[in-house]
Structures are given as C-alpha cells and as structure tokens.
Amino acid sequence: MREIRLPLALSVGDPSGIGPEIALAAWKRREELGVPAFYLLADPNLIAARGRLVGADVRIAETTAQEAHTVFASALPIVPLNAKFVDTVGHPDPVNAEGVIEAIDRAVADSLAGHAAGTVTCPIAKKPLYDAGFGFPGHTEYLAHLAARHTGRKVTPVMLLAGPDLRTVPVTIHIPLAAVPKVLTTDLIVETGRITARDLKTRFGIEAPRLAIAGLNPHAGEGGTMGKEDLEIVAPAVEALREEGIDARGPLPADTLFHRRARASYDVALCMYHDQALIPAKTLAFDEAVNVTLGLSFIRTSPDHGTAFDIAGRGIARPDSLIAALKLAAELAGNARSAQG
Structure with missing residues (x-):
C-alpha cells in the first residue's frame, strides 16, 4: 500500500447519535491503533459538549481541510459547518438535517477537490432527514447523486460490506x-458484478477477483x-460476466455460501437482497465490518452500524467499526494511487 499524504474527511452523521463520541474515541486511540489522519x-461546540458529557478529555482545534494534517497529532481537527446543531442527545431532530447533509456534501467536495484522501461517514438516521424533505433512500443513493452531479453521467452505486473474513455485496x-x-x-446483476470486479482490482489490489453469485x-x-x-435472471448474468472475462460462478445456494471453506473460494459474494448480504457480514464481524461504496x-x-440513539451520550459506544472504516479508506486511497502509477 502506498502511504497517503492527505487526511480523510469524516462527516459527523446524526449529531444526536454516537457519531460525535466515536469520532472523539477514534482520535484518542490514534497512536495506540495507528488511526490515519x-x-x-x-x-465544534456540540463536539466539545459531547466530550464533556462522556468524559472524553480531547483537545479540539478548529481548522480547514488543507491545514488539518498539521494539527492531527496534538488535537482533533474540526472543520466547522455553516449550520448549527441542536444538541439533543439520543433524540434525533429534523432541525439538524441541514447540518447532516452539509457535512456529507463538504466531505465529498473535499475528496473530489483533492483536499482529502477520501470520505468517511458516521451513521445517519433516515427518518429525521425524510421529515426535513430529504429525497433519497439513504447514504449510498445520495453519494451516487453527488458523484453523478460531479461527473455529469449516471453513477451506479454498489454497497460492499467488508470484514476480515468476508466481503458481501447486496445487488438490491x-x-x-x-x-x-x-x-x-x-x-443489474451484471453491472453490479462488473463494478465490483473493477473496484476490487483497482482499490483493493486483487488482481483477478473471484465472484460468488448467490x-x-x-x-x-x-x-x-x-x-x-435463478434460471431466468441470475444464471444468464453469471454467464455474461464470465464472457467479459470476470471469474464468476453461480447461482449458488446461499445457505452453504458463507461457511469457512466456502469463503476461501471467493473474494466477494454477490447477494440478491439486503439481508442476504448483511446478515453473514454482521454475524462474522459486527464490530469490524465496514460499509464501502463502490462505483x-x-x-x-x-x-x-447505525446511530445507536439508545446509548448516545453514555460513553460506552465502541469506535471499532469507525476505526476500521478509517483504516480501510486510507488503504483504498493508497491502492488507488498505486494503480494510477
């Protein structure tokens, strides 16, 4: 992996959830666990208040994206939003929707402008966003909208769940x-498989990705x-992927696809619906799995994981998955640079 020189942009997510405190915890453990900048x-005011609430003694520094790397070693760099948050711990408020979206927008803009190595997002809650007029099903679809607006062409987002022992992709x-x-x-299966194979090669550094199609x-x-x-839709997709030179096999019974020996035979499992992909991924690595958007x-x-409103503000939220997301984003950014030469 080539070392990255830019920090990662982290959007706070819903401020009433655990996003603020896992960000604080990730920074506190930066040296112990090798958390990338x-x-x-x-x-900033809400983050400082949350730190006091959960007993996190963290120095905060307001900064810009361009200067964040210079303060990361000694303080948590915060790039302030224009929107201000209502601090309602554990109780989401649609009033905060403007700031939640602004944080995502600016993280993506910084990544596209070359100010950040990539975007990492803390969890959002959909209902308060819907109540405020948000018109997208979730994070993944909104990120695709931002990418399409930047490139001027249609973008198909692909959700990949990455853990230490399993990668899964839900096609729907x-x-x-x-x-x-x-x-x-x-x-849809062919396009998802094509995007998955391409990004596994260019970003994950897998020279010849093996796709198992459930x-x-x-x-x-x-x-x-x-x-x-499976005969009329899935099998023809597998054949089409193979004709494109992609190592794909299936359709395979999902009930025998995720045991240890089966997992050793592929690099990613393409699943036909949300829970078919997420149940095995979260069962094997609930605290370490990372959501990656391909395409x-x-x-x-x-x-x-989600916003965990029920434990927000109690100081017990674990930052493991966020730290894994930060580490994987840095790794993918380094691999992408290496692939570009």
Missing part, C-alpha cells in the same frame, strides 16, 4: 423484500422448482 466536519439494497423479484434483472431462492431455485428467477469517483467508507 482525519478531520471531522461538525459543529433499500427496498422491501417483496419488491426484490420485480427489481432484480440480469442487467441464488435468490432457497437452494438457488432447486432447478426451477422453487422459483424461476464512485472518490473513496467512501462508513462504520457498519
């Missing part, structure tokens, strides 16, 4: 389970007796 896009994401067979198409139905359809989708023109990672 980052700066936090947030309201934030939709009801009943809608999956209607949304799932051969073209079936939609139990036993991958049991030859059509448990549904025709973007910038690096983006996130902790693979």
Whole structure:
C-alpha cells in the first residue's frame, strides 16, 4: 500500500447519535491503533459538549481541510459547518438535517477537490432527514447523486460490506423484500458484478477477483422448482460476466455460501437482497465490518452500524467499526494511487 499524504474527511452523521463520541474515541486511540489522519466536519461546540458529557478529555482545534494534517497529532481537527446543531442527545431532530447533509456534501467536495484522501461517514438516521424533505433512500443513493452531479453521467452505486473474513455485496439494497423479484434483472446483476470486479482490482489490489453469485431462492431455485428467477435472471448474468472475462460462478445456494471453506473460494459474494448480504457480514464481524461504496469517483467508507440513539451520550459506544472504516479508506486511497502509477 502506498502511504497517503492527505487526511480523510469524516462527516459527523446524526449529531444526536454516537457519531460525535466515536469520532472523539477514534482520535484518542490514534497512536495506540495507528488511526490515519482525519478531520471531522461538525459543529465544534456540540463536539466539545459531547466530550464533556462522556468524559472524553480531547483537545479540539478548529481548522480547514488543507491545514488539518498539521494539527492531527496534538488535537482533533474540526472543520466547522455553516449550520448549527441542536444538541439533543439520543433524540434525533429534523432541525439538524441541514447540518447532516452539509457535512456529507463538504466531505465529498473535499475528496473530489483533492483536499482529502477520501470520505468517511458516521451513521445517519433516515427518518429525521425524510421529515426535513430529504429525497433519497439513504447514504449510498445520495453519494451516487453527488458523484453523478460531479461527473455529469449516471453513477451506479454498489454497497460492499467488508470484514476480515468476508466481503458481501447486496445487488438490491433499500427496498422491501417483496419488491426484490420485480427489481432484480440480469442487467443489474451484471453491472453490479462488473463494478465490483473493477473496484476490487483497482482499490483493493486483487488482481483477478473471484465472484460468488448467490441464488435468490432457497437452494438457488432447486432447478426451477422453487422459483424461476435463478434460471431466468441470475444464471444468464453469471454467464455474461464470465464472457467479459470476470471469474464468476453461480447461482449458488446461499445457505452453504458463507461457511469457512466456502469463503476461501471467493473474494466477494454477490447477494440478491439486503439481508442476504448483511446478515453473514454482521454475524462474522459486527464490530469490524465496514460499509464501502463502490462505483464512485472518490473513496467512501462508513462504520457498519447505525446511530445507536439508545446509548448516545453514555460513553460506552465502541469506535471499532469507525476505526476500521478509517483504516480501510486510507488503504483504498493508497491502492488507488498505486494503480494510477
């Protein structure tokens, strides 16, 4: 991995959740755990108040993205937002939606402008954003919108859950389970597989990625007796990927896809719906799994957990997944630079 010279941009997420305190905890453990340099896009007053509440003795320095790396060793760099937050610990407020979105926007803008090595996002809560008029299903779709606005062309975002022993990709994401067979198409699987293989090569440094494609139905359809989708939708996608020179196999029964010996045979499992991918990923590495968005023109990672409003402000939130997200973002940024020569 090539060493990165730029800090990572960390958006605070919903300030009523655990985002502020895991950011504080990650900075406090920077030397112990080798946390790469980052700066936090947030309201400095709220971060200082949260530190006092949870007993985190952290020095804070207001700075700019360009100067953040110079203060990281001695203080948590905070790039202030224009929006101010209402400090309602554990109780999300739609009033904070403006600042939540601003933090994401500016983190992405800094990454695209070359001020940050990549974007790392603390968890958001969808309902207060929806209540404030946010028009996207979630983080992933909004990031794709920002990338498309920058490049001027359509962007297909791909969610990858990365843990120490397993990588999974849900082909369909934030939709009801009943809608999956209607949304799932051969073209969607092929495009998802193509993007996944490309980014595993250029960002993860895997020269020839191996894709295991899960079936939609139990036993991958049991030859059509448990549904025709695996024969008519999934199998043609696997064949198309193979014709493009991608090492893909399937459709494979999902109930035997995630044990130790099976995992050794592939680099990523493409799953047909959200929980088919996230249940094994979180079961194997709940505190270490990282959410990565593939298909973007910038690096983006996130902790693979939610806002945890129920424990916010109690000083017990673990920063493990955020630290893993920061480390992986730095690794991906270094690999991307190496791939560019």
